[in-house]
Amino acid sequence: MRWLSLSLLEVDSLAVEFRTRRGIIRAVDNVSFSLNKGETLGLVGESGSGKSTLGHSLIRLVPYPGLIVGGHIKIGGKDILSCSEEEMRFIRGENITFVFQDPMTSLNPVKKIGAHLVELIRTHKPDISKEEAVKLAESALNDVGISPERIDDYPHQFSGGMRQRIMIALAIALNPDIVIADEPSTALDVIVQAKILDLLESLRDAHGMALILITHDISVVLERCEKLIVMYAGNFVEYADSLSLHKDPKHPYTQGLLRTVPNIELADQKLEGIPGSPPDLLDLPNGCRFWPRCPQVMSMCRKKEPPMIELGDGHSVRCFLYEGAKR
Amino acid sequence: MSVIVDVDHLKKYFPVQKSFFEKLFTRTTDYVKAVDDISFSVRKGEVFTLAGESGCGKTTTGMLLAMLLEPSDGRILFEGEDIAELKSEELRLLRRRIQIIFQDPYASLNPRMRIGEAVGHPLEIHGLAMGSAKTKKVLEMLEKVGLTPPERFVDLYPHQLSGGQRQRVAMARSIILGPEFIVADEPVSMLDVSLRTVLIDLMMDLRKELELTYLFITHDLAVAKYISDRIAIMYLGKIVELGNKEEVFSNPLHPYTEALLSAVPVPDPERNRKTIELKGDVPSAIHIPSGCRFHPRCPHVFARCSAEEPQLRGTKRNHQVACHLVRK
Numbered sequence: 001m002r003w004l005s006l007s008l009l010e011v012d013s014l015a016v017e018f019r020t021r022r023g024i025i026r027a028v029d030n031v032s033f034s035l036n037k038g039e040t041l042g043l044v045g046e047s048g049s050g051k052s053t054l055g056h057s058l059i060r061l062v063p064y065p066g067l068i069v070g071g072h073i074k075i076g077g078k079d080i081l082s083c084s085e086e087e088m089r090f091i092r093g094e095n096i097t098f099v100f101q102d103p104m105t106s107l108n109p110v111k112k113i114g115a116h117l118v119e120l121i122r123t124h125k126p127d128i129s130k131e132e133a134v135k136l137a138e139s140a141l142n143d144v145g146i147s148p149e150r151i152d153d154y155p156h157q158f159s160g161g162m163r164q165r166i167m168i169a170l171a172i173a174l175n176p177d178i179v180i181a182d183e184p185s186t187a188l189d190v191i192v193q194a195k196i197l198d199l200l201e202s203l204r205d206a207h208g209m210a211l212i213l214i215t216h217d218i219s220v221v222l223e224r225c226e227k228l229i230v231m232y233a234g235n236f237v238e239y240a241d242s243l244s245l246h247k248d249p250k251h252p253y254t255q256g257l258l259r260t261v262p263n264i265e266l267a268d269q270k271l272e273g274i275p276g277s278p279p280d281l282l283d284l285p286n287g288c289r290f291w292p293r294c295p296q297v298m299s300m301c302r303k304k305e306p307p308m309i310e311l312g313d314g315h316s317v318r319c320f321l322y323e324g325a326k327r
Numbered sequence: 328m329s330v331i332v333d334v335d336h337l338k339k340y341f342p343v344q345k346s347f348f349e350k351l352f353t354r355t356t357d358y359v360k361a362v363d364d365i366s367f368s369v370r371k372g373e374v375f376t377l378a379g380e381s382g383c384g385k386t387t388t389g390m391l392l393a394m395l396l397e398p399s400d401g402r403i404l405f406e407g408e409d410i411a412e413l414k415s416e417e418l419r420l421l422r423r424r425i426q427i428i429f430q431d432p433y434a435s436l437n438p439r440m441r442i443g444e445a446v447g448h449p450l451e452i453h454g455l456a457m458g459s460a461k462t463k464k465v466l467e468m469l470e471k472v473g474l475t476p477p478e479r480f481v482d483l484y485p486h487q488l489s490g491g492q493r494q495r496v497a498m499a500r501s502i503i504l505g506p507e508f509i510v511a512d513e514p515v516s517m518l519d520v521s522l523r524t525v526l527i528d529l530m531m532d533l534r535k536e537l538e539l540t541y542l543f544i545t546h547d548l549a550v551a552k553y554i555s556d557r558i559a560i561m562y563l564g565k566i567v568e569l570g571n572k573e574e575v576f577s578n579p580l581h582p583y584t585e586a587l588l589s590a591v592p593v594p595d596p597e598r599n600r601k602t603i604e605l606k607g608d609v610p611s612a613i614h615i616p617s618g619c620r621f622h623p624r625c626p627h628v629f630a631r632c633s634a635e636e637p638q639l640r641g642t643k644r645n646h647q648v649a650c651h652l653v654r655k
Binding site: 046047159161162189190191192193194195198216217218219220222223224242243246256257258260261262263264265267269271272273274275277278 | 380381489491492519520521522523524525526527528546548549550552553573576577586587588589590591592593594595596597598600602604605608609
C-alpha cells in the first residue's frame with residue numbers, strides 16, 4: 001500500500017512484552033494503525049488493556065521489563081525501532097512527544113518551570129543562545145495560556161490544571177508532528193479537563209500536529225477524536241472513525257462499553273454493565289480474549305483467536321461474527 | 328417521605344499548621360474552611376448526591392455525617408436526634424445504623440486480613456455474633472454482594488481480588504450491621520468503566536432489599552444523574568444549588584452548575600460542544616472571596632455579588648439556589 005507512506009505515523013504489527021518472573025505478558029499484541037497530519041486518534045481501553053504501553057512504545061520508552069519484540073513504527077517514513085538511542089533522543093521532542101499522565105510528579109519540584117523548558121530547547125538546539133531559548137520558552141508558555149511572567153516560578157506554585165498546561169508547553173516547545181497525551185485529564189476536574197482538551201485541540205489546529213489521546217473515558221474520545229481504537233487485553237478489538245463507531249459499534253465489547261456509559265444529556269437512561277472483569281494478562285483465555293464476558297459467544301471463539309477483519313471504510317473489528325462480511 | 332438525616336448550618340474548619348517562627352510573629356490562626364455553613368436534609372430511602380469538584384468539601388461532609396470527624400459548628404440530626412448530644416453508649420448503637428464506603432478499595436481493606444475476617448469484623452466490634460453465627464452471617468453478606476460462591480472468597484486476601492471484587496467486599500462489610508444510612512464516597516470512581524454500572528446496580532438493588540438511604544458523593548455528574556433522586560452542587564464549602572435531579576439537570580439556575588454541566592463529556596460525536604468558559608481556578612479554601620464565593624469566576628457577576636453572600640433560597644418546590652441573579 002503505497003499511499004500509507006504519506007501518513008505521519010505508521011505502526012505495523014507491533015508487539016510489546018513484559019518479561020516478568022511470573023511469566024511473559026504480551027501487553028500489546030500485533031497492532032497496526034496509521035495517523036495522518038491534523039488528525040486526532042483516540043485510544044480507549046480499561047486498565048490493563050495495553051493502551052499506555054502502546055503509547056510508551058511509540059516513543060520507545062517502555063519501562064523495564066517491557067520490550068518491543070516485533071513490528072515497525074515509522075515516523076515520517078523512518079523506522080524508529082532501528083534508530084540508535086542517540087537519534088531517538090532527538091526524535092522525541094522534535095517529531096513525537098508525550099504528555100505524561102500525572103502532572104504532579106512529572107515536573108522537577110526544585111527546578112523553575114523556565115529551566116525545564118530552556119533545558120529542553122537547548123538540548124535539542126545546542127547552537128542557540130540562552131536568551132533565544134528563553135524567548136522560545138516564553139512563547140511556549142504563552143501558547144498554553146500561562147503568562148510568560150511566571151517563567152521563574154516553581155511547579156508547586158501552580159494548580160493541577162496549570163501544571164498540566166506546563167507539561168503541554170514542554171511537549172509542544174519544539175513543534176513536534178505528533179503529540180501523545182496519556183490520560184491528559186483524569187487527575188483533573190471536569191471544568192479543567194474540558195479546558196485542557198480544548199487547549200490540545202487548538203494547538204493541534206494552530207501547529208498542524210496530529211494528536212493521540214489515550215484514555216479510559218469513552219465519552220471524551222467520542223466527543224473529541226475523529227478515529228478511535230478500542231483496546232481490550234492487549235489487542236485492538238475495533239478500529240473505526242468515531243461516527244460509525246458510535247452509530248454502529250461492531251464488537252460486542254464496544255457495544256457493551258457504549259451501553260455502560262451514562263450520558264448526561266439523556267433522561268431515564270437504562271445502563272447495562274458488562275459482566276465479569278478483564279482477564280489477567282498472564283492467564284489469558286484460549287481463543288478470543290473477550291469470550292468469557294461476551295453475550296454472543298460461539299464455540300469457535302473459545303478455540304481460535306479471531307483476526308482483525310476489515311469491514312470497509314476504515315472500519316475493522318476483531319470478531320468472528322463478521323467473518324462472512326469480510327471483503 | 329420522612330427525613331432521616333438533617334444537617335443544620337454545618338461547618339468544619341481545619342486549622343492551618345504553622346512553623347515555629349510564624350507562631351512567634353503572628354497571633355491569628357488561618358483556617359481551611361472545608362465545609363462552611365451548609366444545611367440540607369436527606370429523606371428516608373432516597374439517593375441524595377453531593378457533587379462538585381475536588382476541594383469543594385463533599386468528602387468532608389460525608390465524613391462528618393459518618394461521624395468520622397467532629398463538626399466545628401452546626402448540628403447533624405439523625406432521625407431528629409442531635410448526634411453531638413448522644414452519650415458514648417448511644418453513639419455506639421448509632422454507629423451500627425450509619426456506615427461508610429470509601430473511594431479506594433485498595434486502601435480501605437487491611438491487606439493482612441482475610442476477606443471473611445474483614446467483613447465479619449464489625450460484628451465482633453459490636454459484640455453481635457461470634458463463631459459459626461458470624462461465619463454464617465459473613466457468607467450471607469458475601470452472597471448478597473454477588474461474591475459467589477461465598478465459601479471461595481472468605482479465606483482470600485484482598486490482593487487476590489480485583490478492584491471490583493474489593494469494592495463488593497467493602498459493601499458487604501458496610502451492610503453487615505444492618506445499617507439504615509450509608510455514605511458512599513466515590514464508590515465507583517476507581518473502577519474500570521465496564522464494572523461501574525454493575526456495581527451501581529448492585530448498590531441500588533441493596534437499597535431496595537435492605538431499605539437503605541444513600542448519601543452518594545461524586546465528582547462525576549453523569550453518574551450522579553443516573554442514580555440520584557436529589558442532588559446538591561457544592562462549591563468551595565457551600566451548597567450553591569440543591570434540588571430534584573430532573574430540575575437541577577434540565578434547568579440549572581446557578582452559573583456554576585451551568586458551567587459544570589456544560590463541561591461534562593458526552594459520548595456522542597455528533598453533538599456540538601458548548602462549554603461555558605470559567606475564568607481562573609477554584610480559589611483556596613483559606614482565603615475565600617468576599618460576598619458570593621463564586622463571583623471572581625462568574626460570567627454574570629455584578630456589584631452586589633462581591634458585597635453580599637447569597638443565601639440558599641427556594642425558587643420553587645424542590646429547587647433551591649444561592650445566587651443573586653435568581654429572584655423568586
